[in-house]
Amino acid sequence: MKKILMAAALVVGFCSGAASQAQVQAQAQTSTIPVVAAENFYADVVKQLGGDRVQVTSILNNPDEDPHLFEASPKTARALQHAALVVYNGADYDPWMDKLLAVSKGDKRTTIVVAQLVGRKSGDNPHLWYDPATMPVVAKAVSGFLVQADPAHKSDYDARLATFLASLKAIDNRVAVLNSHYKGVPVTATEPVFGYMADAIGFEMRNRRFQLAVMNDTEPSAADIAAFENDLRERRVHVLIYNSQATEALTKRMLKLAKDSRLPSVSVTETLPAGKTFQQWMISQLDALSGALQGWQR
Missing domain, CATH: 3.40.50.1980 (Nitrogenase molybdenum iron protein domain)
Structure with a gap:
């Protein structure tokens, strides 16, 4: 960090x-x-x-x-x-x-x-x-x-x-629905901000070493960067989750690659947006994630 x-x-x-x-x-x-x-x-x-x-x-x-x-x-x-x-x-x-x-x-x-x-x-x-x-x-x-x-x-x-x-049951219910539809689905993220929620949903989270390096303000290894890029380029994951409060050069690079590969990206934040309660904030992000994954089929 x-x-x-x-x-x-x-x-x-x-x-x-x-x-x-x-x-x-x-x-x-x-x-x-x-x-x-x-x-x-x-x-x-x-x-x-x-x-x-x-x-x-x-x-x-x-x-x-x-x-x-x-x-x-x-x-x-x-x-x-x-x-x-x-x-x-x-x-x-x-x-x-x-x-x-x-x-x-x-x-x-x-x-x-x-x-x-x-x-x-x-x-x-x-x-x-x-x-x-x-x-x-x-x-x-x-x-x-x-x-x-x-x-x-x-x-x-x-x-x-x-x-x-x-x-809070509204949040739990959305997590349960996502889990029932997308458990085991491979996804990736630029940082582990959403990590606990991703685990609760049951995603297969890829590129964890890359995420930890970014969170700890260290440069990911060349191999980890290449693996991340390959996941996006070859569509091995179904969504890219990114921290929109920390969009540095490497994050922007991955976002562009996801866009070029026609993969959906979902923004999460580390700070409660103005005008929202904690519950509304969590639900809005879960709903955005659900929308991004709607086209995915098992």
């Missing part, structure tokens, strides 16, 4: 402002609970679970920028300083969060690291939100915090959690 730079000046004057649990509960009775989510799709989930009783700040929220190139700022540090809850991905996707939180003294805020919740670690595919099993676990952890911080509104939080979990 591309190295994320953080200016050393960020740590200057960054002191702990985290409240104790008792203070959080007192605050919740009179105002909103401040939450910081490193990625905007986690922020969206918190908003759905907390409603108007949470004030959520998301850090990575521009769908037009490559999130791997993000640089933390003093504004980021200030937001974290006042947060009662922090949610971030982990698994080396957002290492700047570890650095920022590490310089906070007397830290009593609650921190949810998604990778730890789902048993993922450094070196694993960090795009955890594309695993259908991830968000139910995240939602339950966030809701548990909200109930503990603001027990007076437990019934509302419980109802919101139930609504959210039920809404």
Whole structure:
């Protein structure tokens, strides 16, 4: 993954402002609970679970920028300083969060690291939100915090959690339909962004070494590039999945080759697009994938 730079000046004057649990509960009775989510799709989930009783700040929220190139700022540090809850991905996707939180003294805020919740670690595919099993676990952890911080509104939080979990069934249903039609179908991708979802669908994912090299900002080997190109040129795969937030020269080259070979390409992103919920985002991408594969026959 591309190295994320953080200016050393960020740590200057960054002191702990985290409240104790008792203070959080007192605050919740009179105002909103401040939450910081490193990625905007986690922020969206918190908003759905907390409603108007949470004030959520998301850090990575521009769908037009490559999130791997993000640089933390003093504004980021200030937001974290006042947060009662922090949610971030982990698994080396957002290492700047570890650095920022590490310089906070007397830290009593609650921190949810998604990778730890789902048993993922450094070196694993960090795009955890594309695993259908991830968000139910995240939602339950966030809701548990909200109930503990603001027990007076437990019934509302419980109802919101139930609504959210039920809404995820639409994603599961689409995955199940795709699995029933396209399990074992060979596909390829420029990066492993969609990897967990592709596994849930049951695709035969090709060119994994190429994808890992691109994700880790290293040059794929000549042999891996040739294998990728041959898969496209000879139509050994049925769709090309690409990260539209990281369209560098090699990605553009593969997209052109797919187009020349009359193979469909499907865009996925690492950041929630504006105006969409997490559920809408996932469903729109799954629907686009389904449309791209409609002409395929066993």
